[in-house]
Amino acid sequence: MAHIICEPCVGVKDKACVEVCPVECIYEAPAEYDMLYIHPEECIDCGACVPACPVSAIFPEEDVPEQWKSYIDLNYKLAGLK
Ligand code: SF4
Ligand code: SF4
Incomplete structure (x- = not known):
């Protein structure tokens, strides 16, 4: 199990989540996705x-x-797991 970043992040990407994540597992997706993802x-x-x-x-x-x-699936895929 993991936490998942969904559509509302698209185009926002303010990275407030990155600041608070204790294990630094939140990454910027390639430009065409325009969002961040969590490595599951x-x-x-x-x-x-x-x-x-x-x-x-x-x-x-x-x-x-x-x-x-x-x-x-997208978070898993962006993390290279699917
Ligand atoms: S970057 Fe993080 S805090 Fe900002 S909108 Fe996306 S998921 Fe939410
Ligand atoms: S480890 Fe990071 S991505 Fe996972 S729930 Fe905690 S803050 Fe969110």
């Missing part, structure tokens, strides 16, 4: 990034809203 194997599920995000883009994997489920 490095994330320790601490939840610190969730309240830090001004647009509520971050969810525990099991709680990702239905319309953004595709972002689960």
Whole structure:
């Protein structure tokens, strides 16, 4: 399990989450994605990034809203895991 960054981050990318992540597992995606992603194997599920995000883009994997489920695969893919 990991935390997942979803669509609200696209175009925002203020990196407030990066500042609070204790294991530095949040990375910038390639330019065409215009968002950040969480490396699922490095994330320790601490939840610190969730309240830090001004647009509520971050969810525990099991709680990702239905319309953004595709972002689960995207975070794994961007981390090179799929
Ligand atoms: S849940 Fe914790 S470890 Fe995972 S990305 Fe957020 S701040 Fe980092
Ligand atoms: S805090 Fe939210 S909007 Fe900002 S970079 Fe992180 S996930 Fe994206």
